Every structure is written in structure tokens, then in C-alpha cells.
Amino acid sequence: MLYVIGVGVGKPEFLTLEALEKLRKSDIVIVPKSKKSSRSVAFNVIKDFVDKDKIQFFSFPTTNDKDELKRAYDSQALMIEKLLNEGKTVSYTTIGDVSIYSTFNYLSERLKDLGIYFEIIPGIPSFVAFADRIKIPLSLKDESFAVVEMKKGVGHIVKLFEYFDTVVIMKVNNRIDELLEIVEMVKPKDAWLGKNLFLEKEEIVDLNKTDKINEAYLSLAVLRR
Template structure:
């Protein structure tokens, strides 16, 4: 017997958007898994609730900042801090993810359940999938707990639908192939578009499209822009764009 590894989507930022299932899984989990992008953490670390030396990683983890408001008891749980650096070196990432998985499997072998918290939904561009696939391949039980995706929450904040009737929806990571993506039919959603903003704005203007943006959706400092001319060139990392053809 072994414990189950859960990947828990906590939504885009507003704690009110946590699902009942996410709350239930997190409350019952033995170990809370914290993804860490800080380069200061080079090896996975498994700690009890009293390790104050790891506090800064909790502060940096946006997913933890969301859930702690509704579930203060999570602070008392054992924690597994996993290095999940934002780099493109595939071989280096493989080595890191393999080490992360090895320590996680050791915990699961103790028949403990572990819950990895992730922004939005775990099935959409989530780093938890790198670990989940490895755990699943080793024959251990895994479970994805869906969360409200950021693009659905952003559309709601803009008070508009993403698509109607036969319209298509395309979800695009803004760091790849923006020009080609804008040629796709229907609604284009560009995620984490902050660094590409000037390039995207110019491309959208050339095509005569409409573009709206929600920055930090559901988080502190949330900003909503309904006119492309209002969107700043220097936007935050959590900037989501919704692009449509102009109508009428």
C-alpha cells in the first residue's frame, strides 16, 4: 500500500473560488507539497511544521497565499518543498524533477497522502504534471483535483463570454509563437503575457482585433483593461489577454 499524490488546483487568486473538493483534499492530506521557483532551493526538502528556515518559500508561493486564508490549519502540516525552477534546460529540469519525485515516493511509501498546490487548474500548463507523470509511471496512485482556470475567471471579471455558438477557443502560452497564434480563428487567450506585451499589442493592432486584459486576476493589485490603448507595455507576470475579432 502507498499514499496517493494529489495535484490540487486552487484557482486563479480569489480564495472564494476554492472548490469544496480542493478544501476537503487539502484538509485531509498528510503532507502539503510546495512548488518553489526560487533558485535558492536546489534540493527537495521534507520538513515538519516547525521549520522556520523554509518560511520564505511559503511567502513566495502564490498558491499557498491563496489557500492559507481559508485553511489556516495547513500551516501545521508536514511540508515537502520541491524545486521547480523556470528554466528551459531540458536535461537540467529532468534531473531536478527526478530528484523531486524520488523524495515524494519515499513519503508515499510511508502510506502518507501528499497534496501539491497549484494555481488555476492542474491540467493547464501546471508544473505539477512533471511530477504527477513520473509518480503515475511508477505505479503509484495519483489524482488531479480541478480548479477554476484563470482564463474563465478573467472572462467573468470582464463580464463576457469566451465563445458562443461555433466559435473556437485557443489557449496560448504567450512566450511561444504569438504571431502565428493570432491567425487562428475564434477567441485567443494569451496566458502570462507580461514580457511580450509590446509585441502582442502591435500584432493585434495590425490585424484590427479587440484585446482586453486582466492582470493579477482575483489577487491583490488586480487590474482590468477593456481597451488596448490602456494596456501598459510593462505588465505583470500574471497578465492574461483575451483577443477577439472586432464585430460590426
């Protein structure tokens, strides 16, 4: 059996009871990790709940090269197939929720092609946890909100405020200047940036009160008009 587990935002306490149950019953727990980074948020979340000898790291490429990505995920799918054929119970972990910008979504099509069934265990998305942290509602009655990547660009994101009351901007990272440009153009009532959320160097910034921010890892912004 293959379980795909959203482990939440980086805080072990955010793991659901179902996620803990599946992790503990698994023979193998796969933890994706960027080849460019020595750390894994998912690993830090689960490390105290899973025997270390059960953990296998999947170093995925951070590239736009489709051929390289295909090779990596094909290889990972075949490895999972082999483990399942050996009778292993396998869990694949991903930060946040599986349905939102997860590396697993590149792998799922390969697994489906191999006829591999998997069960998804939901996790707490980062923007939900952040909105609760700063006590800003994403939507009230008769309102709506959008979730968008920063790389969509200033013009695209500013346009969203014609249709949505709140816009969540994911993966801000080194596009701080563009984010500040959006805040200046939209002039939202609330504008907050979360950096390294629920990690050691967490920082929460009121974008309406600053114009200087360093590059942010694991960052997102919530803008509410």
C-alpha cells in the same frame, strides 16, 4: 494517497469544496514555488485552510535546461514516493487547473514510472475566471476559442483569428509590445489584459484604449473579434 489539486486563480474563495476536503485530510501539502521568487500564489490561497506544519515547499527551477529539470522532478517524485510509503496522504497544489500549463505535468511522468497512482482535483482556470470578470464570452453557439502562449509569436497568433472567434493569450509577461502589435493588426472588438489577477496589485487594461503597459506578472489577454 496522492491528490493533485488545482487551487484556482489566486482567490481562496475559488477553491472547490472537494479541494478543501482533500487539503484538510492530507498529512503533507506540497506547494511548488519558483526558485526566482519568494512568493507562492498557491500558498497564499491555501494558507488559511491548512496547518502550517503540514506544508512543504518544492522549489522548482525556472530553466530550459532539461538535465536540471529532470533532476529536480526526479528528486521530487522520489520524495513523494517516500511519503506515500510511510502511509502519508499527500496533496500537491498548483494554481489554476492541473491540465493547463501546470508544473505538475512535468512531474506526472516520473510518478507514473514509479507506479504511483494519483487523483486530480480540478481548479478554475485563470482565463475562465478572467473572462467572467470582464463579462466577455469565450464562445457563443457555433463559435470556438483558442488558448495559446504569447511566446508563440505575433504571426502565429494573428493567424489563429482565421479559425477562432476568441483567442486567449497566456503568459504575456514582458512581451507587451508583441501583444499590442497583435491588437493593432487584428483590431478585435474586445481586447483585455489582466495583470496579477485576483492579487493585491491586480490591474485590468482595455487594450483598445492604451499603448503603454508595464511588464505584467501572472498576465493573460482575451481578444475577441
